[in-house]
Amino acid sequence: xxxxxxxxxxxxxxxxxxxxxxxxxxxxxxxxxxxxxxxxxxxxxxxxxxxxxxxxxxxxxxxxxxxxxxxxxxxxxxxxxxxxxxxxxxxxxxxxxxxxxxxxxxxxxxxxxxxxxxxxxxxxxxxxxxxxxxxxxxxxxxxxxxxxxxxxxxxxxxxxxxxxxxxxxxxxxxxxxxxxxxxxxxxxxxxxxxxxxx
Amino acid sequence: xxxxxxxxxxxxxxxxxxxxxxxxxxxxxxxxxxxxxxxxxxxxxxxxxxxxxxxxxxxxxxxxxxxxxxxxxxxxxxxxxxxxxxxxxxxxxxxxxxxxxxxxxxxxxxxxxxxxxxxxxxxxxxxxxxxxxxxxxxxxxxxxxxxxxxxxxxxxxxxxxxxxxxxxxxxxxxxxxxxxxxxxxxxxxxxxxxxxxx
Amino acid sequence: xxxxxxxxxxxxxxxxxxxxxxxxxxxxxxxxxxxxxxxxxxxxxxxxxxxxxxxxxxxxxxxxxxxxxxxxxxxxxxxxxxxxxxxxxxxxxxxxxxxxxxxxxxxxxxxxxxxxxxxxxxxxxxxxxxxxxxxxxxxxxxxxxxxxxxxxxxxxxxxxxxxxxxxxxxxxxxxxxxxxxxxxxxxxxxxxxxxxxx
Amino acid sequence: xxxxxxxxxxxxxxxxxxxxxxxxxxxxxxxxxxxxxxxxxxxxxxxxxxxxxxxxxxxxxxxxxxxxxxxxxxxxxxxxxxxxxxxxxxxxxxxxxxxxxxxxxxxxxxxxxxxxxxxxxxxxxxxxxxxxxxxxxxxxxxxxxxxxxxxxxxxxxxxxxxxxxxxxxxxxxxxxxxxxxxxxxxxxxxxxxxxxxx
Numbered sequence: 023x024x025x026x027x028x029x030x031x032x033x034x035x036x037x038x039x040x041x042x043x044x045x046x047x048x049x050x051x052x053x054x055x056x057x058x059x060x061x062x063x064x065x066x067x068x069x070x071x072x073x074x075x076x077x078x079x080x081x082x083x084x085x086x087x088x089x090x091x092x093x094x095x096x097x098x099x100x101x102x103x104x105x106x107x108x109x110x111x112x113x114x115x116x117x118x119x120x121x122x123x124x125x126x127x128x129x130x131x132x133x134x135x136x137x138x139x140x141x142x143x144x145x146x147x148x149x150x151x152x153x154x155x156x157x158x159x160x161x162x163x164x165x166x167x168x169x170x171x172x173x174x175x176x177x178x179x180x181x182x183x184x185x186x187x188x189x190x191x192x193x194x195x196x197x198x199x200x201x202x203x204x205x206x207x208x209x210x211x212x213x214x215x216x217x218x219x220x
Numbered sequence: 221x222x223x224x225x226x227x228x229x230x231x232x233x234x235x236x237x238x239x240x241x242x243x244x245x246x247x248x249x250x251x252x253x254x255x256x257x258x259x260x261x262x263x264x265x266x267x268x269x270x271x272x273x274x275x276x277x278x279x280x281x282x283x284x285x286x287x288x289x290x291x292x293x294x295x296x297x298x299x300x301x302x303x304x305x306x307x308x309x310x311x312x313x314x315x316x317x318x319x320x321x322x323x324x325x326x327x328x329x330x331x332x333x334x335x336x337x338x339x340x341x342x343x344x345x346x347x348x349x350x351x352x353x354x355x356x357x358x359x360x361x362x363x364x365x366x367x368x369x370x371x372x373x374x375x376x377x378x379x380x381x382x383x384x385x386x387x388x389x390x391x392x393x394x395x396x397x398x399x400x401x402x403x404x405x406x407x408x409x410x411x412x413x414x415x416x417x418x
Numbered sequence: 419x420x421x422x423x424x425x426x427x428x429x430x431x432x433x434x435x436x437x438x439x440x441x442x443x444x445x446x447x448x449x450x451x452x453x454x455x456x457x458x459x460x461x462x463x464x465x466x467x468x469x470x471x472x473x474x475x476x477x478x479x480x481x482x483x484x485x486x487x488x489x490x491x492x493x494x495x496x497x498x499x500x501x502x503x504x505x506x507x508x509x510x511x512x513x514x515x516x517x518x519x520x521x522x523x524x525x526x527x528x529x530x531x532x533x534x535x536x537x538x539x540x541x542x543x544x545x546x547x548x549x550x551x552x553x554x555x556x557x558x559x560x561x562x563x564x565x566x567x568x569x570x571x572x573x574x575x576x577x578x579x580x581x582x583x584x585x586x587x588x589x590x591x592x593x594x595x596x597x598x599x600x601x602x603x604x605x606x607x608x609x610x611x612x613x614x615x616x
Numbered sequence: 617x618x619x620x621x622x623x624x625x626x627x628x629x630x631x632x633x634x635x636x637x638x639x640x641x642x643x644x645x646x647x648x649x650x651x652x653x654x655x656x657x658x659x660x661x662x663x664x665x666x667x668x669x670x671x672x673x674x675x676x677x678x679x680x681x682x683x684x685x686x687x688x689x690x691x692x693x694x695x696x697x698x699x700x701x702x703x704x705x706x707x708x709x710x711x712x713x714x715x716x717x718x719x720x721x722x723x724x725x726x727x728x729x730x731x732x733x734x735x736x737x738x739x740x741x742x743x744x745x746x747x748x749x750x751x752x753x754x755x756x757x758x759x760x761x762x763x764x765x766x767x768x769x770x771x772x773x774x775x776x777x778x779x780x781x782x783x784x785x786x787x788x789x790x791x792x793x794x795x796x797x798x799x800x801x802x803x804x805x806x807x808x809x810x811x812x813x814x
Binding site for chain 4: 080083110118119120144
Binding site: 583584590 | 620625674675679680681682683684712767
C-alpha cells in the first residue's frame with residue numbers, strides 16, 4: 023500500500039510493505055493508512071487473493087445503504103452475479119467512526135466478504151479483490167460502472183423486473199474477463215503514467 | 221478491425237483485415253477479438269452495411285435489460301424511430317459467457333438486427349451500423365446520447381407519455397443526419413488525432 | 419453565424435454575415451447552416467434581441483417531450499421564471515425532418531417564443547436569446563444547468579412540490595444576472611481561447 | 617475573498633481583505649462581490665469559524681427546494697449527520713433578487729446556520745464552514761458528493777428507508793475527516809496550481 027496520501031499523488035517512494043498483521047516492515051518515517059487492516063485481514067483470511075482495492079465511489083455507496091442488492095448488469099461485471107454482501111460495522115461494533123482501523127474490524131469485514139470477491143461497506147464504500155492486481159482493479163472499476171447501470175435500469179424497470187446475468191452466465195463470463203482485464207490494464211497503466219510523468 | 225487491444229491504444233499497425241467468415245487475412249502475430257463475428261456476420265447478412273460499431277455504453281445497457289423500448293428522443297437519433305430490437309443470447313444458446321464468439325451467434329445477432337441499423341444485446345451492449353464509417357460512428361454516439369435523454373424523459377414523464385419522434389418524422393430526419401454525421405466526423409477525427417499525436 | 423461546421427472547430431474565417439432574410443451577405447464558397455432561419459426570424463420579430471443561441475443539450479430536450487414545465491430552480495436561471503414555451507413543429511407543419519429550414523418555420527418558432535427569452539423545441543433542442551452575446555450565452559448555459567437541477571428536484575420531491583423562484587423573484591434576480599454573465603463570459607472566453615490556441 | 621471575478625480566474629492580486637462589517641480594507645479599485653455579507657456575518661456570529669465557502673452546486677440545490685432533508689450518506693460527509701438547515705430568504709425579506717447583499721440578510725443566514733457547519737439556501741446554493749480553510753473546502757466538496765449519493769440512494773430506496781450515518785457515528789467520523797481533509801487539500805492545491813501555472 024502507499025503511505026497515507028491522496029492516491030493521485032502516489033509515487034514509487036510512497037509504496038510501503040506490511041506484514042500480515044498490517045504492521046509496516048520499514049516505515050521509514052512514512053505514516054500508514056488507518057484502514058490498512060482491510061487489506062491485511064483479507065489476505066489473512068483468503069490466501070487466494072493477491073490484491074485488494076478499497077473505494078468510496080459515489081455510485082456504489084447507495085447499494086450499501088438500502089436493501090436493494092447489487093446485481094450483474096453486464097458481462098464485464100460478471101463477478102457480481104453470485105451476490106454482493108454488505109458489511110455494516112454497526113452490527114458488531116456499535117457506533118464507530120466507520121473506519122476499519124484494527125484487526126478485529128478487518129476480520130469482521132473479511133468474514134462478511136466470505137468467498138466472494140466484492141463486499142459493500144455501509145455508509146462508507148466497497149472492497150474489490152482478485153488473484154492479480156489487474157483483476158482486482160478491473161473489478162473495482164466495473165463495480166462502479168455496474169452500479170451506474172443498475173441505478174438507471176431500476177429506474178427504467180420501475181418494478182417490472184430486469185434480466186440481469188444469472189449465476190451460470192456470471193460464472194462463464196467471469197473467466198473471459200481475465201483477458202479483458204489485461205487489455206484494460208494496459209490502457210489504465212498508460213493513462214496513469216501520462217498523468218504522473220513517469 | 222483492430223487487434224485485441226483497448227480502443228484508446230489503437231494505432232494504424234493494429235488494424236487487421238478479415239474475410240467474410242471472420243478469419244484474419246494476415247494475422248502477423250496479432251491476436252483477434254473473440255467477438256469479430258458480430259462484424260463478419262452482419263456484413264454477410266447485410267451487404268448494404270459497410271461499417272459496424274460494437275459498444276458497452278453504460279447508458280444504453282439498461283434498455284437491453286428491461287421491456288421499455290428505446291425510442292428516438294430527437295432528430296439526431298432519428299435512426300431509432302423505427303424501433304430497436306433486443307438480442308438475448310440466452311434464448312437460442314442458453315447460459316453462455318455472453319460473447320458473440322462464433323459464426324452461429326453472429327448470425328443469430330444479425331437475424332435479430334434484421335433491416336434495422338441498431339440492435340441492443342441483453343446484459344452486454346449494442347451494435348450500430350451504417351453505409352459509411354461516418355454514419356455508423358454517428359449512430360453509435362447518438363444511440364448513447366439518446367439513451368441518456370430517454371432516461372430523464374421517462375423519469376420526468378412519470379407515466380404521462382412523451383412526444384418522441386414518430387416513424388414519419390424519423391424517416392425524414394434520418395436523411396438530414398447524413399450531413400450532420402460528416403460535420404461531427406470532422407470534429408471527432410480531429411479530437412482522436414490530437415489524443416494519439418498523429 | 420459560422421459556416422456549417424462543428425462549433426468546436428470554428429475559427430474567425432468561418433464567421434458569416436446574413437441579412438434579415440437569412441441570406442448570406444458574402445458566402446465566399448462557405449456553406450450555411452440549414453437552420454439559420456431560427457436566428458433570422460427571431461431577429462426580425464424581436465428587434466430587442468441581438469444574440470440567439472441554438473442548442474441540443476441532452477438535459478434540456480426531455481422538457482420539450484413531456485408536459486412538465488421547465489421552471490427556475492435558482493437565481494442564475496431567473497430568466498426562466500416567467501415560463502418557457504414549447505415549439506412543436508408538427509402542430510403547424512405535420513411530419514417534417516424537424517429542422518427550422520425555411521422562413522415560415524422560423525417565424526412560427528419566433529411566434530411561440532413571443533416576449534420570452536428561451537423556447538424549447540420538441541424532439542430537437544432549445545433557443546436562448548439576449549440583448550447581448552454575453553447574456554444569450556449565459557442563458558443557454560444556465561438553461562442547461564437548470565434542467566439538470568430540475569430533474570433531480572422533481573425526483574426528490576416525488577410529487578410533494580418544490581419551492582422554485584416565483585415570478586417576482588425571477589424578475590428581480592434576472593437583473594443581477596447581467597453582472598454574473600459578464601464574469602462568466604470572461605471565464606468562458608478564456609477557456610475557448612486556450613482550446614483553439616488564439 | 618477575491619474581487620468579483622470568476623473563481624477559476626482568481627490570482628493572488630485578486631485577494632481582498634474585508635473587516636467584520638464586510639467593508640474592503642484596501643479596495644484598490646477592485647470591485648467586491650455583492651454577497652460578501654455571507655462571509656462577514658457568519659464570522660461575526662461564529663468566532664470559531666475561520667473559513668466560509670459559498671457554492672451553487674447543481675446537485676445540492678434540489679435539497680433547498682423540497683422538504684427532503686440532506687443526510688450523511690458516508691463517513692466523509694459525517695459533518696452533515698446533525699442535520700442541515702435551509703435558509704429561505706423569502707421568509708423574512710419577501711420577494712428579493714435572492715442575494716445576501718446586506719448585513720441584515722447575512723445575519724439572518726448566520727442565524728439559520730446556528731451551530732451547524734453547512735446551511736442550504738433556497739433556490740440559490742449553500743454555505744460550508746470550518747475552523748480551517750482545509751476543512752471548509754473539504755466540507756463544501758463532500759456536501760456536493762454526498763448530495764449526488766443521496767439522490768441515487770433515495771431513488772433506489774423508493775420509500776423503503778436508508779441506513780444513513782446516525783448522529784453518534786457522525787460525531788465520531790467527523791473527527792477523522794480532519795486528516796482526510798489534509799490529504800485531500802494537498803491534492804486539490806496541486807491541481808489548482810497545475811491549472812493556473814503558479
